Amino acid sequence: MQTLDDLDIPYLRMEDPEVAADPVPHLNAARQLHPWLARCAFGHVVLSHEAIWDLLRMDGKLEPSFDDVVELMGAADTEWGRFQHSHILNLSGEAHKRFRGLVGPMFTTDEADRNRPLMRERMNRLLDEWAPKGAFDFEEFVSYFPISVISSMIGAPLTEIGRLRGSLEALGLALGMNRDFMPEVEKGFLVMDDFVQQLVAERRAGERPGTEQDLLDLLLAATRDDGLTDREIYDLLIFLFVAGYDTSKNVMTFVMRALLDHPDDYARCARDRDFCGEVLEETLRLNNPSTITRRVGRDIVYRDVLLPEGTLLFFPATVSGRDPGAFEHADEFRPGLERSNRHLAFGRGMHICLGQFVARAQIEEGLHLIAQRIRNPRLVGPVGHRPFFGVWGLRGLPIEFDPAPPA
Numbered sequence: 001m002q003t004l005d006d007l008d009i010p011y012l013r014m015e016d017p018e019v020a021a022d023p024v025p026h027l028n029a030a031r032q033l034h035p036w037l038a039r040c041a042f043g044h045v046v047l048s049h050e051a052i053w054d055l056l057r058m059d060g061k062l063e064p065s066f067d068d069v070v071e072l073m074g075a076a077d078t079e080w081g082r083f084q085h086s087h088i089l090n091l092s093g094e095a096h097k098r099f100r101g102l103v104g105p106m107f108t109t110d111e112a113d114r115n116r117p118l119m120r121e122r123m124n125r126l127l128d129e130w131a132p133k134g135a136f137d138f139e140e141f142v143s144y145f146p147i148s149v150i151s152s153m154i155g156a157p158l159t160e161i162g163r164l165r166g167s168l169e170a171l172g173l174a175l176g177m178n179r180d181f182m183p184e185v186e187k188g189f190l191v192m193d194d195f196v197q198q199l200v201a202e203r204r205a206g207e208r209p210g211t212e213q214d215l216l217d218l219l220l221a222a223t224r225d226d227g228l229t230d231r232e233i234y235d236l237l238i239f240l241f242v243a244g245y246d247t248s249k250n251v252m253t254f255v256m257r258a259l260l261d262h263p264d265d266y267a268r269c270a271r272d273r274d275f276c277g278e279v280l281e282e283t284l285r286l287n288n289p290s291t292i293t294r295r296v297g298r299d300i301v302y303r304d305v306l307l308p309e310g311t312l313l314f315f316p317a318t319v320s321g322r323d324p325g326a327f328e329h330a331d332e333f334r335p336g337l338e339r340s341n342r343h344l345a346f347g348r349g350m351h352i353c354l355g356q357f358v359a360r361a362q363i364e365e366g367l368h369l370i371a372q373r374i375r376n377p378r379l380v381g382p383v384g385h386r387p388f389f390g391v392w393g394l395r396g397l398p399i400e401f402d403p404a405p406p407a
């Protein structure tokens with residue numbers, strides 16, 4: 001058996017803007033030196049689809065790592081730090097099971113489908129406002145969509161979306177492992193905290209935006225029947241906003257970036273909603289925001305290598321989708337192509353994305369309508385990138401297009 005010190009493995013500069021701009025050549029080069037493992041600034045990076053698939057399934061030996069993130073960010077005394085210790089993604093064992101059991105039924109495929117009309121209504125409203133412009137930053141435009149969908153599902157007023165967007169952008173910086181962002185992150189967290197506390201207080205006082213039962217009704221019922229505390233409800237609400245915002249927005253921006261190079265596929269998205277789903281899955285395989293992080297809780301021996309307790313492991317899901325050992329034509333965008341492996345953009349194991357059906361439904365519905373109203377989009381300016389650590393994505397996607405009226 002080999003120890004990590006015995007191994008001659010590459011060093012991957014995950015924090016380098018050059019890697020964020022185009023990680024694939026760096027990942028391929030690293031894989032030439034070792035098939036599945038590299039070192040990085042804060043621990044080790046798992047490089048192959050198979051190793052990510054195998055290791056992420058070992059829930060019993062892996063632990064959530066947000067305590068390490070808080071320490072790296074020097075944020076132990078902040079409210080954001082407290083939140084990181086206690087949210088659903090940092091829970092394990094029975095505590096996690098209890099939460100997942102309470103909230104899981106609110107995020108099934110049926111529930112996601114039930115919300116499709118609402119998703120279409122939100123996207124149509126956005127397009128009514130933005131499509132006549134004929135040119136805009138697609139990233140900014142699309143950022144309002146996941147916030148308005150999750151706000152509507154929760155039963156929160158849409159009047160606050162501008163304020164929430166600024167805070168969610170700040171919170172998205174948090175996992176980039178850069179301490180300079182901490183003041184902004186903490187400010188963003190306090191805005192969200194204030195918002196959800198007020199939301200709960202107003203609902204208890206009888207104020208509500210609609211007549212249908214929404215997520216907040218279900219969560220408040222859980223405080224009465226299942227002993228969820230108010231603090232747990234506030235943290236869960238904040239987590240839902242955070243988990244669904246950057247991820248969905250960045251994926252939609254990646255989708256549009258891919259389709260700018262494939263105009264025939266884009267035109268088909270306007271006619272064929274099911275094809276939008278295939279475009280989404282292919283984009284998720286090629287480019288997705290998620291780098292999953294775990295601490296080894298009990299020694300693991302994998303492929304004769306000892307990963308000792310305490311090792312911090314990073315699993316970039318984009319890497320797994322681009323692994324030529326797992327996918328034929330790994331670097332090509334081929335929506336609808338039958339593939340023998342599945343992408344890991346929503347994770348694997350007990351923390352697999354709770355919102356994946358909502359995410360899929362909203363992106364499919366959103367893309368279908370976008371392609372109808374934003375015709376012949378063209379890239380008209382430079383595109384930046386978010387840090388590869390944390391929630392990766394594009395920073396700005398300036399486009400021009402031919403506006404079309406609603407179908």
Ligand code: HEM
Nearest residue numbers: 088089243244247248251290292346347351353354355359
């Ligand atoms: C395309 C968009 C999305 C992507 C790529 C994505 C990705 C992920 C990934 C990779 C995880 C697992 C993280 C880990 O294991 O450390 C996760 C967890 C989670 N996601 Fe998503 N997500 C998306 C959208 C959403 C949405 C829209 C919601 C809610 C409305 C959501 C709610 C959650 C929750 C609650 C968890 C934690 C589950 C648990 O700990 O049991 N996600 N997501």
